[in-house]
Amino acid sequence: MSVLTTKGATMRFGGVVAVDDLNIEVERGEIVALIGPNGAGKTTAFNMITGVYTPTEGDVLFNKDGGKDMRTITGKRPDLITKMGIARTFQNIRLFGEMTVLDNVMIAQHLHIKSGLFGAVIGWPRYYKEERRMKDGALALLERVGLLEEAYELSTSLPYGKQRRLEIARALATEPSLLLLDEPAAGMNPTETLELTEFVRQIRDEFDLTVLLIEHHMQIVMDISDRIYVLDFGKTIARGTPEEIQNNERVIEAYLGVADVD
Amino acid sequence: MSAITSDMLLQSLANAITLGSLYALVAIGYTMVYGILRLINFAHGEIFMMSMYFAFYFVTAAMLPWYLAFLFAIACTGILGIIIERAAYRPLREAPRISLLISSIGVSYLLQNLAVVLFSGIQKQFPPVAMFQDVITIANVRIQKLSIYVPLITAVLVIVLLYLVNKTKIGMAMRASSKDFETSRLMGINVNRVIAVTFCIGSVLAAVGAIMWGLKYPKIEPYVGTLPGLKCFIAAVIGGIGNIKGAVIGALLLGFIEIFIVLFFPALSGYKDAFAFVALIVILLVRPSGLVGEKIANKV
Amino acid sequence: MSKESKSPYLPATTQKHKGLSRTLSIVVLAAFAVFLYMANSGKILGSYELRIIRLCGVYAIAALSMNLVNGFTGQFSLGQAGFMAIGAYVTSLFIIPTAQKTAMYYVEPIAPWVESLQAPFIVALIIGGLVAALAAFLIGFPVLRLRGDYLAIATLGFSEIIRIFITNMIPITNGSLGLKNIPDTANVWWTTIAVAIVVIFMLRLMKTSYGRSFKAIRDDDVAAEAMGISLFRHKMLSFVIGGFLAGISGGLLASVVGAITPIYFRFTLAYEILLIVVLGGQGSITGSVVGACILTVAREWLRFMDNGFSIGPLTVPPIAGMRMLVFSILLMIIILFYRRGLFGSNEFSWAGLLRVIKSIPQGIKRLFTRKAKAEGGGS
Numbered sequence: 009m010s011v012l013t014t015k016g017a018t019m020r021f022g023g024v025v026a027v028d029d030l031n032i033e034v035e036r037g038e039i040v041a042l043i044g045p046n047g048a049g050k051t052t053a054f055n056m057i058t059g060v061y062t063p064t065e066g067d068v069l070f071n072k073d074g075g076k077d078m079r080t081i082t083g084k085r086p087d088l089i090t091k092m093g094i095a096r097t098f099q100n101i102r103l104f105g106e107m108t109v110l111d112n113v114m115i116a117q118h119l120h121i122k123s124g125l126f127g128a129v130i131g132w133p134r135y136y137k138e139e140r141r142m143k144d145g146a147l148a149l150l151e152r153v154g155l156l157e158e159a160y161e162l163s164t165s166l167p168y169g170k171q172r173r174l175e176i177a178r179a180l181a182t183e184p185s186l187l188l189l190d191e192p193a194a195g196m197n198p199t200e201t202l203e204l205t206e207f208v209r210q211i212r213d214e215f216d217l218t219v220l221l222i223e224h225h226m227q228i229v230m231d232i233s234d235r236i237y238v239l240d241f242g243k244t245i246a247r248g249t250p251e252e253i254q255n256n257e258r259v260i261e262a263y264l265g266v267a268d269v270d
Numbered sequence: 271m272s273a274i275t276s277d278m279l280l281q282s283l284a285n286a287i288t289l290g291s292l293y294a295l296v297a298i299g300y301t302m303v304y305g306i307l308r309l310i311n312f313a314h315g316e317i318f319m320m321s322m323y324f325a326f327y328f329v330t331a332a333m334l335p336w337y338l339a340f341l342f343a344i345a346c347t348g349i350l351g352i353i354i355e356r357a358a359y360r361p362l363r364e365a366p367r368i369s370l371l372i373s374s375i376g377v378s379y380l381l382q383n384l385a386v387v388l389f390s391g392i393q394k395q396f397p398p399v400a401m402f403q404d405v406i407t408i409a410n411v412r413i414q415k416l417s418i419y420v421p422l423i424t425a426v427l428v429i430v431l432l433y434l435v436n437k438t439k440i441g442m443a444m445r446a447s448s449k450d451f452e453t454s455r456l457m458g459i460n461v462n463r464v465i466a467v468t469f470c471i472g473s474v475l476a477a478v479g480a481i482m483w484g485l486k487y488p489k490i491e492p493y494v495g496t497l498p499g500l501k502c503f504i505a506a507v508i509g510g511i512g513n514i515k516g517a518v519i520g521a522l523l524l525g526f527i528e529i530f531i532v533l534f535f536p537a538l539s540g541y542k543d544a545f546a547f548v549a550l551i552v553i554l555l556v557r558p559s560g561l562v563g564e565k566i567a568n569k570v
Numbered sequence: 571m572s573k574e575s576k577s578p579y580l581p582a583t584t585q586k587h588k589g590l591s592r593t594l595s596i597v598v599l600a601a602f603a604v605f606l607y608m609a610n611s612g613k614i615l616g617s618y619e620l621r622i623i624r625l626c627g628v629y630a631i632a633a634l635s636m637n638l639v640n641g642f643t644g645q646f647s648l649g650q651a652g653f654m655a656i657g658a659y660v661t662s663l664f665i666i667p668t669a670q671k672t673a674m675y676y677v678e679p680i681a682p683w684v685e686s687l688q689a690p691f692i693v694a695l696i697i698g699g700l701v702a703a704l705a706a707f708l709i710g711f712p713v714l715r716l717r718g719d720y721l722a723i724a725t726l727g728f729s730e731i732i733r734i735f736i737t738n739m740i741p742i743t744n745g746s747l748g749l750k751n752i753p754d755t756a757n758v759w760w761t762t763i764a765v766a767i768v769v770i771f772m773l774r775l776m777k778t779s780y781g782r783s784f785k786a787i788r789d790d791d792v793a794a795e796a797m798g799i800s801l802f803r804h805k806m807l808s809f810v811i812g813g814f815l816a817g818i819s820g821g822l823l824a825s826v827v828g829a830i831t832p833i834y835f836r837f838t839l840a841y842e843i844l845l846i847v848v849l850g851g852q853g854s855i856t857g858s859v860v861g862a863c864i865l866t867v868a869r870e871w872l873r874f875m876d877n878g879f880s881i882g883p884l885t886v887p888p889i890a891g892m893r894m895l896v897f898s899i900l901l902m903i904i905i906l907f908y909r910r911g912l913f914g915s916n917e918f919s920w921a922g923l924l925r926v927i928k929s930i931p932q933g934i935k936r937l938f939t940r941k942a943k944a945e946g947g948g949s
Contacts, residue, residue, distance in 0.1 A: 058796060090798035102793035104786045106853075106915060115786045118779045119798030125807055128778035129771060135778070142779065182798050310719045361906050368646055369909050371719055372848055376905045379841050380898040386891035496837055500730075503723060540738040547727030554720060555712055 290525025315499015351473025510560025627761030644788025706813025
């Protein structure tokens with residue numbers, strides 16, 4: 009019952025192979041982590057899955073409900089992939105800076121809108137209803153992630169930890185079945201970091217999600233993940249449960265081999 | 271379509287090379303500035319226009335012999351380039367790139383209006399120089415001597431420039447700065463000075479181009495630089511922006527396109543100025559990095 | 571103004587003053603309408619002044635059109651002059667009386683189908699806008715894939731291509747001679763009501779989900795796309811609406827100025843509109859309107875400079891073009907030192923105006939203390 013499968017997905021930039029023959033499989037309801045030293049190709053893998061890059065070789069397959077008949081999403085446009093049910097956050101937080109917290113979340117609901125532009129401008133009852141529903145939905149999501157009080161503040165005025173949570177709320181607003189989190193703990197303070205594990209589990213259950221995440225914070229990774237894939241220089245060097253990964257010699261080597269593990 | 275004789279072909283070939291060489295000198299200025307600041311310097315066409323006026327006044331008002339007049343005009347244009355950079359671009363070094371673009375449009379507008387005040391909007395005649403404008407006949411083709419000098423001068427200047435950029439210290443500093451300001455600063459490069467030098471070189475080349483342009487097309491008015499300016503930017507894009515050789519190749523190609531399409535399809539001569547823009551759009555869609563440019567992936 | 575009102579929503583306080591603000595706005599607008607009524611009947615202003623007010627409206631719509639694409643959607647496009655040209659020509663061909671058209675085309679005879687075009691002004695105006703929108707749609711396909719300065723140069727290029735076509739399609743456009751005797755239908759009411767409709771349309775649009783999506787693309791196109799917004803579709807929407815509005819503004823322009831030639835729609839027109847947008851603030855609807863009025867009036871007001879003037883003992887002789895030079899220097903100052911323009915990306919509000927007025931004394935004080943510091947510190 010896999011939701012996401014990559015088959016030999018490879019990404020080359022000129023002569024550099026950023027991701028080499030990536031084969032991951034994410035089952036429905038799982039939390040799977042993608043780890044590895046800096047420059048291992050984790051974010052590139054995310055970009056291949058979400059359509060930002062088209063893999064040079066290989067395939068990305070997806071099924072919203074985790075069925076047998078998986079559809080290829082290789083090279084599809086990012087917005088279409090999001091519409092199919094994959095949402096993401098960004099490593100270097102990409103909020104819409106000149107807009108409020110609430111607007112940031114409401115934008116992510118635009119893909120569900122049925123009214124046309126002129127209907128919206130004129131204020132057709134249908135659009136009115138849709139706008140109402142978007143606003144209520146967004147406020148509910150903000151309440152869920154604890155940002156309701158800041159709903160009318162400028163998104164970039166929030167502290168770092170809250171910006172990360174806003175990014176997650178925004179991703180949830182697209183109503184995904186697979187959520188990709190790119191370093192959700194980066195920049196969070198220790199308390200927030202501790203809360204994150206619980207938070208991710210909760211939203212997974214509440215929103216019936218499957219989660220694929222990139223994280224450097226080892227404690228979180230080990231606590232949260234059902235399974236882990238380890239990348240190094242674009243190659244998958246290990247896969248398995250947290251216990252298996254902790255005892256894997258190649259993983260330890262890869263991490264000790266580089267000086268700047270954070 | 272009327273029959274095209276081989277003489278006409280040769281004649282057009284000479285015209286295309288001359289026009290392409292003129293474009294090349296101006297295109298290099300665009301490509302160098304873009305390489306270092308990532309800026310389409312919309313004011314470059316107006317720098318071109320100003321240097322035509324400088325040359326005009328050094329000849330007609332200061333009564334200098336043409337070589338001195340042209341030399342002074344070139345020097346003044348170089349200084350003008352530095353002043354523009356200092357006044358309109360340096361204050362925006364940390365600003366978003368679009369602000370820089372807007373500023374260059376503002377400078378372009380300012381220089382046009384300045385030219386109207388200083389030189390009046392009435393069209394002037396670029397002073398003739400017999401040495402360049404005499405017509406000679408080679409194998410049935412009657413050409414101005416200019417058509418021989420222009421490609422030669424351009425070739426020499428391009429070779430000197432390539433030597434400057436690739437072999438000298440300032441050239442190395444330019445190449446380093448075009449990659450990354452911060453790192454270059456850390457390595458002890460005075461980035462502001464490098465940028466000033468880049469503008470100066472670009473303006474000097476534009477001045478040489480403008481003077482030869484004036485000898486070939488001797489009408490000067492305050493808007494004379496805009497269209498050649500845009501076309502030369504297009505030439506730089508066709509070649510691959512940021513690349514000097516690319517600018518020369520793109521400029522020659524554009525010269526050929528303009529001359530030969532009109533030769534083969536005389537009905538299109540009224541649309542001559544549109545060719546460059548069509549070429550631009552085609553190249554941006556087919557090969558946005560230009561003929562010799564490298565592909566750049568945008569980072570997410 | 572731009573700095574103080576960082577947060578566009580100030581829940582508690584603005585709610586309280588909302589009623590007052592609205593009343594104030596209605597009073598001012600009503601006063602303006604009465605003023606226009608009196609002015610139009612020739613009681614206060616002469617035709618010269620009325621023409622300036624009409625031009626303000628024309629430029630305001632052009633600026634709003636560019637602001638929609640550049641300021642709100644973040645796609646730096648410079649094609650407005652071309653779309654205005656289309657709007658101007660199409661509208662004019664529909665409203666110039668047939669007999670006058672026939673007489674005008676003496677280089678090449680007029681194409682019969684062009685000769686027979688006739689429509690009431692409002693219809694002609696809308697057809698002009700629609701043709702411009704169609705042009706924007708066709709141009710949008712190739713160019714909207716480009717970004718930043720490449721988009722700028724490509725749209726400028728297309729604008730120039732449009733102009734070259736107009737110059738060469740002599741049986742339709744009368745070539746470089748242009749069109750004249752365009753009926754003077756667009757009086758102050760026409761232009762002012764057109765501006766009002768466009769402003770209301772824009773204000774409403776920006777509050778809808780589509781407007782938010784435009785702004786999202788401006789703020790971060792990668793993130794917008796990841797949130798399921800089709801970049802191409804939304805850029806195209808913005809571009810086509812922008813083209814339509816530019817066409818309308820061109821049609822009005824033709825009727826206000828009475829005669830048009832292709833030269834009128836050169837790059838410089840696009841630059842001028844851009845400068846209005848920058849002055850008013852990119853992403854500010856009211857800013858574009860105010861910017862258009864300031865620039866149009868200032869350009870006329872500066873006319874005295876062309877006739878020579880004296881500042882104290884200094885006497886400047888009459889020099890043609892002096893006012894445009896001063897004008898462009900002022901613009902450069904704005905570009906360099908007030909990059910966000912008058913309004914930044916905010917809208918005009920009475921509260922904002924009050925804040926600005928209140929902050930003036932402090933600003934002056936700060937100016938002096940800074941000067942004192944600079945003199946003392948020497949840096």
